[in-house]
Amino acid sequence: MAQADASPAGAGEWLEKALLSMCDDDSTTGLQLDPEVVTSLVSYCQLAPPSDAGEYLSSIFGHERSKDVVAEYLQRRGTSSSNSQIDSYGEPLQAYVKAKTEEVWSTCNKKMNKASKKKNGLLGGEEVTSTTENVHGQSADITTSSLKANRPKSRGKKGAKGVSLAETAEGTILFPRGGPCNCQARRHKLINNCLSCGKIVCEQEGEGPCNFCGTLVLTEGSSYAGLEGGVLAISEAEAAAQAFKDRLVEYNKNSALRTAVIDDQSDYFETEGNSWISDKEKHLLEKKREEVEQAELERRKHVIVTIDLLGRKVVMADNGSSKEAGGGESILLGSTPFKDEGADKVARIKPNPYIAEIPCFVETQSLNHGGSKKQNREKTEKLMKSGRIQHNDPVTEALTSRNSRGAVSDCVDNSWEEQNLKDDCAFAADDGDGLECKLETMPANLRYLDGRKSILKQPALTTKVVNDNYSYTAWNSLKDSSSKGNSPVVFDICEPPVQAEIGSRQRPMNLASPLLQKQVDRVASLEGVPGKMLHPGLVLLKNWLSMDEQINIIKECQQFGKGVGGFYKPTYGDGNAMHLWMMCLGKHWEPTMSSYLDKRVNYDNSTPPPIPLAFVSLVEKALLVAQSVCAKDSSIRRMRSKIEQEILPSMRPDVCIVNFYERSGKLGMHQDKDESSESLARGAPVISFSIGDTAEFYYGNDRKAQNSKHLFLESGDVLIFGGSARMIYHGVESILPGTAPSWLTSKTNLRPGRLNLTFREL
Ligand SMILES: O=C(O)CCC(=O)C(=O)O
Ligand SMILES: [Fe+2]
Structure with a gap:
């Protein structure tokens, strides 16, 4: 047994014949296997380890029916069913001889015919190389010679190609088409998915009915079964749709071509990466570019901006x-x-x-x-x-x-x-x-x-x-050539207010403000009192200037203010500007030297206008009232013995400093001490008129704000400080906007702010 051809290839041939003979007998096997399928089975068995091949055959043909064939086959493969497991690992890769499909077909057919015709002969007295029992227990002896006789001619042909298992695994080998394959198109090329059951049909299975459900599976544009050429007549609309689709597909395919950007930069404008110019040319161009850049840089450096x-x-x-x-x-x-x-x-x-x-x-x-x-x-x-x-x-x-x-x-x-x-x-x-x-x-x-x-x-x-x-x-008609000073900036205290200012002027006062509330309280406390001595020598005449007097003072100051020696913004010796507009009448107060001069040397060399007589007479009247207030004041009754003059001496003004505080105007704590030492020693009072917006005035014995007392000076108020109060520290903390009487602003157009006149004796 098995002496005839124990090579693996021989085992395959033997197996094929044995299986075919098993299939020949329909009645015994009950299997009607196509010879091609048999060939595939054999191929598989040949490739598989002997044990797997044995199991495979048993599962297909039934253990009982195939055990002899399997045993024989395994023996021919050089192993037995008992040790097939071990051998399967030790077996070297076998070369496989590919059978030509056509030849296999024809050979098998012939062989099948022959086999059926000479069945008995096969089992005759020729040398029997193997005996197998078919599934039904009938023995089927297959002689080596008969097998040899039935072997396809091609097998012995020179040039039969040896195929390695690796090639087989890659799917480069196609067995006769139509057979089932479960490679899921991993080994063989994809034909298509079955549209009914979804099976992935590979090239091995080929086009045609699906091996699983029988639905026709075709490749795209297939000519299978004469479908090519469009057996089905399509309507005009379908043809148009098809044409449109084709056009779109084509359009999509060549869109990249159509949208190609032609980049001139690298051809014409770029020097470095330009492939059309030589290195020498590149060098020259680079030099030229640098020159141009340099020239441009130079040009930019010399820009004159005024x-x-x-x-x-x-x-x-x-x-x-x-x-x-x-x-x-x-x-x-x-x-x-x-x-x-x-x-x-x-x-x-x-x-x-x-x-x-x-x-x-x-x-x-x-x-x-x-x-x-x-x-x-x-x-x-x-x-x-x-x-x-x-x-x-x-x-x-x-x-x-x-x-x-x-x-x-x-x-x-x-x-x-x-x-x-x-x-x-x-x-x-x-x-x-x-x-x-x-x-x-x-x-x-x-x-x-x-x-x-x-x-x-x-x-x-x-x-x-x-x-x-x-x-x-x-003054206008009297002025002489000696007083031709002038200010380059003219400040008009009665300019019509801008719209925003009008608005704020009409804004109602916020009585909730503690500051204003204080003011209201204080005004109420002084109601009906023409004047009050706040401190010996310090007298406040509340709302003492009449409406006409206030209006006339404003108008007069407006004219002086706009004229020669009019309003200017003074600057202290340290260079800081005062927060107010100022002009001096009678004499010029020079802020850098803190002294009185004939001309405004610090600004425009103008000669100060004289103090209007009407102002002087108002000052005199106010002083008299203030003196009487001092005399009457109960708090100084004990000083009655002193003559009034000692409390508040008389004065004749030589200077009037006119200040105009705009909204943000203010004046720091200071003493008025630039007047002559005699005047100061005498306590000649300073008389201050307030017109327009209310000022928060503060005064005290020293500079410290925390020790100072606050006072609200309203339009028409006159404050007099002389005698022992002559050297009080005082200042203006703030201006309360919108507090000027409306009758005053409407008659004079006074700017938002406060006009203050302080009269002093030098
Ligand atoms: O504006 C005031 O009420 C004070 C002015 C003043 O103190 C001054 O001019 O020296
Ligand atoms: Fe002052």
Whole structure:
């Protein structure tokens, strides 16, 4: 047994024949296996370990029926069913000889025919190499020779290809198609999924009915069973849809091509990565680029920017374009550029729109620049062009225009100032051509200011005479050439309030505020009392100034304030500005030196206007009342023996300092001690008038705020401190906005704020 061909290949052949012969006999096996299937089974068995092959065969054909075949087969494989387990591991990989499908078919068919015809002969006296019992117990002896005779011719053919197991595992080998395969298209290529049961059909199984459910499984675009060519007639709509789909699919396929970006950068503009230029060219281009960059850098470094705060203008000029020529780019801040005016005008500075009276010309040096007439004129013209000269009124415009001599005299009011102007201007005597000559005829708007020349637009000098006792008009007609000081900024205390201020003025007072409540209480306590001595020598006359007096004082101060020696913002010696507007009448109080002078040397060298007589008489009256209050005051009855003069001496004012506190105005704790030592020693009182918004006034024996007493000075109040109270420390902590009487503001247009006049004897 098994001597004939015990090689593994021989075992396969034997097995195939044995199985075919088993299948031949339908009645015994009950199996009608296709020869191709048998071939596949054999192939599998040959590839599998002997034990697996044995089990496989037993499970297909039944143990009883196949045990002989299995035993024989295993023996031929060089193992027995008992040790097949061990052998299965020790067995080396077997070479497999692939059978040609067609040949297998034909050979099997022939063999089957032959087998059926010569069945008995097979079992005859030829050399029997193996005996198997079929499933039904019938023995089927298969001789080696008969097997050899039935062996397909191809097997012996030269050139039969040896296939390794590895190749088999990769699925590169296809067994005859149609047989079942469960590789799930992992070993063989995918045909498709069965649309009915979902089985994954591989190439091994091929197109056709699904091996599981019988539904037709086809590849895409299959021509299986003559389906190609469209057996089914499709409607026009379907054809159109199909065409549309194809078009879309095609469109999608080539969209990348259609949207391709042609990048010129690398071809034309890039130097480094440009593949079209040589290294030498690259080097040259790089050098050129650096040069251009360097030049641009240099150009940017030389930008001239002129920031003109007064004119609210920033002028930028590139290197090379001169400022005087106005060649730069100009940015006007908050004002409209003179777009359609001449080049000269474009270069000019727009006047500050926020100041009441706009200076037309401000020059920090004498216009006589120390050179020839021509040089001076050229320099002046440069100033004009660069905007140092403001052109916002016809007078100055005429002055600064070369041929406007006549126009000047036409539009200027020949006031007292004309003559003085001629006297004072260093260049006024120059009757040459150009500016100098014109300035000669320019009367009203030119001032000589402490070494500076200034042309100012003057407020109208027509003062409405409110009361003959008041003296601005008199002062106006009396002023002489010695008092030609002037302020470049004019502050009008009676300017119409801006809308926001009107609103706040009408705002009702917040009586819940503790400060105001205190004020209300205090006013109530003083009701009906004309005056009260708060301290020996310190008297408050409540609401003492009449309405007319307050109105007239305001109007008078307004006129003085706008005129020569009018309101200005003083600065202390340390450079800090005071939080108020100030002007002095009679004498100038100089804040840096803390002394009284004849001229406002710290500002515009102006001579202070005199104290109006009406003011003086009001001061005298108030003092008398205050003295009587002191005498009557019960708290000092014990001092009755002293004459009133000792409590509150008389005084005749030499100076009136007029302060205007805007909303944020205040004045620190101080003593009024710049008056003469005699005056101070005598206790000559300071008399203070309050008009407009209420002030929170504080006073005490020292500077310390915590020791000070507070007092609310309302419009019309007069405070007198003299005698032993002359040197009290005092100050204004705050202004209570919107507290001025409405009748006062409506009659005078007084700005929000407080007007205060302090009269002193020097
Ligand atoms: O404004 C006031 O009430 C005080 C003014 C004052 O103290 C001063 O001018 O010296
Ligand atoms: Fe004071």
